Amino acid sequence: MLSAIFEQIVNGIVSGSVYAIVAVGMTMIFGVLRAINFAHGEYYMLGTFGAWFAIEYFDLPYPVALVIGVIATAVIAVVVGRFVMQRIVGAPPETGVLATLGIALVLQNTVILVFGGGYKFFNGGYIEPVSIFGFTLAEQRVLIIIVCILVFVGLELMVTYSRMGKAMRAVSQNIECCAVVGIDVPQVALRTFILGACLAALSGVLTAPVNVSVYGGMGEIITFKTLPVIIMGGLGNVRGTFFAAMILGIAESLVATYVGLQFRDTVGFATLMLVLMWRPHGLFSAQARF
Amino acid sequence: MMSALDRRAFCIAMGLIGLGAASTDARAAEDGAVRLGIVAPMSGPNSRYGSFSLRGAQLAAEEINNAGGVGGRKIAITSGDSQGTPVEGVSATRRLIDLDKVDFIIGDVSSSVTLAMQPVAEDAGVLLLNAASSNPKITYGAGVGGFKWTFRNYPTDENRALVVIQYAAEKRGFTKFSVLSVDTDYGRAAVEFTKKYLPGFKGEVLTEDYYKEGEVDFRSVLAKIRDSGAQAIIMYGLADTTPIIARQMIEVGLAGKIPLIGNAEFNTESTIKAAPKALEGAVEAAAWLPAWDAPKSLAFVEKFKAKYRETPNNHAYVHWETVHLLAKAIEAAGSADRAKVRDALSRIKYDSAMGEVTFDDHNQARLPMILLQIENGKPAIKGAYSAEIKYPAK
Secondary structure, eight states, X not given: OHHHHHHHHHHHHHHHHHHHHHHHHHHHHHHHHOSOOTTHHHHHHHHHHHHHHHHHHHOOOXXXXXXXXXXXXXXXXXXXXXXXXXXXXXXXXXXXXXXXXXXXXXXXXXXXXXXXXXXXXXOOSOOOEEEETTEEEEHHHHHHHHHHHHHHHHHHHHHHHSHHHHHHHHHHHOHHHHHHTTOOHHHHHHHHHHHHHHHHHHHHHHHHHHHOEEOTTHHHHHHHHHHHHHHHHOTTOHHHHHHHXXXXXXXXXXXXXXXXXXXXXXXXXXXXXXXXXXXXXOSSOSSOOO | OHHHHHHHHHHHHHHHHHHHHHHHHHHHTSSOOEEEEEEEOOSXXXXXXXXXXXXXXXXXXXXXXXXXXXXXXOEEEEEEEOTTSHHHHHHHHXXXXXXXXXXXXXXXXXXXXXXXXXXXXXXXXXXXXXXXXXXXXXXXXXXXXXXXXXXXXXXXXXXXXXXXXXXXXXXXXXXXXXXXXXXXXXXXXXXXXXXXXXXXXXXXXXXXXXXXXXXXXXXXXXXXXXXXXXXXXXXXXXXXXXXXXXXXXXXXTOTTTSOEEEESOTTOHHHXXXXXXXXXXXXXXXSOOXXXXXXXXXXXXXXXXXXXXXXXXXXXXXXXHHHHHHHHHHHHHTSOOHHHHHHHHHXXXXXXXXXXXXXXXXXXXXXXXXXXXXXXXXXXXXXXXXXXOOOOOO
């Protein structure tokens, strides 16, 4: 019984890690641009498609495909960031909603037009099960947890010590002051956006081997799972996002086991409503930042 | 200024493209062809079904047209995308009826969508010939049951549930089951009918879960099933999800211990390849499969492979066969008049690859289910079973 619960918690940590890597990009983009990126799941999808393409058409090994998936997404993110996201800085909030929703439709349907709407089979990664603490787990899932920890340590260091991290924090606090002291706000916005998109793509490629199928509409559900995470974590809060993602992942896993699989998606949306009602600024901040 | 001009040019260009597309649509309707609409999920999680369905139907139309058409008229197919959801299915059906002026509709694959399409076709007086939905309710409510314009050329889940559970209980000796099915009218109804027959075989359901279309994480529920002591998993699911579940069955240590029984394309080559260990011993009742040993069926597989370089699935076959069935009904009616074709259909005796097709008073075709088991990575056919459906007395 106890080991069963422990196994479910580990399952939750794995899915939480996936949410965390996607959500942290979305929350950083919000911090800088003040816009929820509704197209965020599409970068997850693009990364996966990039890797799938590399494996299927060029027979490349999985690690190379991973790099290609992320780079392909970065290239698309540069274009989208340059022409759309940079213009959102300082624009009214509805601009961001419409622009990113539009981008989501364009990206998703372009992929469907090019590759067809059917499910593709992702043939790569490390799917052999390994035995840990008395239960089995695909190697890939262990990799996901490790990468998630590395990503968050890296981001924490970057945001605290690097010049770009400091600029990002500054822009998220006050755009006008940044402009006055000579921070290139559009440049910071663009870089944050590319970083966020790449993280989403990384998460996509990492999960593809265990999720097996790749298809054009796969990003949508990720966007909607990510929303409750970033709101729970406090918009723009990197550390909060990590814990919120883990909480959601574990809660989903326990609900799927002890209540029923059909109620799994309810968890995220129910939490979203509760958090918005009682702690709209997130679980981990004392007061609202925005 | 410059960007305003660009936008205008862009709008005009898009408008022209739209006009071009519209005029090709109009052309197809003018040549006196029999207009047939195919409603199927062409995008979304079930799009694989849709693409097979449309290709099957197109192959049949091509064969008929090359042989001179029906009564000298060619068959023109228009595709409607239901995205596998009732809302989109209904609007696709309306578009086909109102804009494309089709006389006949074959659709949809998903039971939920077909159930929603029935009243639309009924109101318009357009013949809805279903070829691939298995929820029993569709024909419970057709013919003498209500909808006069709905016909179904596909066996139902009532038949399927009985065949599967009987085999699992009598031949494999299973009594303890877990349910893991898709959360739709198809998945839920199949389980409902399974439960209706379970007590007769002293079977019990230990756990019951339904997954949403697009679900990818089954570890939690599979671990629960592993610990529950179930002997088999009753699964009425989606073909595209089967490889995901099968792979995760290997991961949590279920593979080779608890087989899948039901229907979710366990017999497809690529699915078996994805997780051979998990699918070994799986039991499935299918309306058709490529290995079915009948000359007409084997000839179809060859033709389909030659044209699309892919082995057809069940949906390709049923749509191919149903287009031929419709053509036969139009021939028997002597015209493409909807009411005459409908009457011809209810009296038809059609030689399909699965045996002779006739319709009962609920417009339900009498068709067998093929029972198969995956043995050494290949589907082995265990027989074909049919049952006359006993409709509830009103």
